[in-house]
Amino acid sequence: MTRPFWLLLALAFPLTTLAAEETYVIEPVHSQPMFEVQHMGGFSNQRGSFGKVSGKIMLDRAAKKGSIELTIDTTSIRSFNDRLDAVLKGEDYFNVAKYPTMTFKSSNLMFDGDRLVGADGELTMLDVTKPVSLKVVNFMCGEHPFNKKPMCGAEATATIMRSEWGMKAGIPKSTSDQVRLTLPVEAYRE
């Protein structure tokens, strides 16, 4: 590329804006965390989700840095079965009366080029904080097709052993220790 082109680019995008950190706010309707467990020692996989989530993602794609803060309302757990929802909200599982939220925080994001591909962070559940590595796929940024606001989206996944957070009920006969988490994320730039 010729020198005048780079000069033009440098004038159009000063360094301060190239390196700027952007704040993305979670769009809760399309960012509902899902979970998947094995039922009855492996007869089937059962799924559920949390309907209420909030949070922010700070991204500096040029510097390949950023942070994530997610808060999940544990009272919003849904398993597609009302009777089971009551059990999951109870003392043996999420104990939502005592622990109404769980959080994921990370300030260690991994990039491939300018694409977010992972985040090492900490999940706090039942007041226990343990490390969790999120794998991020399908990361993309662009305009929301209807309202034209800038947004990013991705799918984040992780597999945890719930017993590490002290949630040991029903292992392994009723439901597995291993829980697969899938977090679809859409977030608008602030």
Place this chain on the structure above:
Amino acid sequence: VTKPVSFKVSNFVCGEQPFNKRPMCGAEVTATIMRSEWGMKYGIPKAAGDEVRIYLPIEAFRE
């Protein structure tokens, strides 16, 4: 509208249900379809994709 669909079955397992001891089988069934083939074309592609991934966890007791 009736169209062919191929389901993939994984994790097929048969045995005793651990609590009531009744014989049962379980599996996970998945398929990917294009919903437009059934005439459900609304919102493609801006609101929601044409491609739909279907998961069917199955548990069934032997009679």
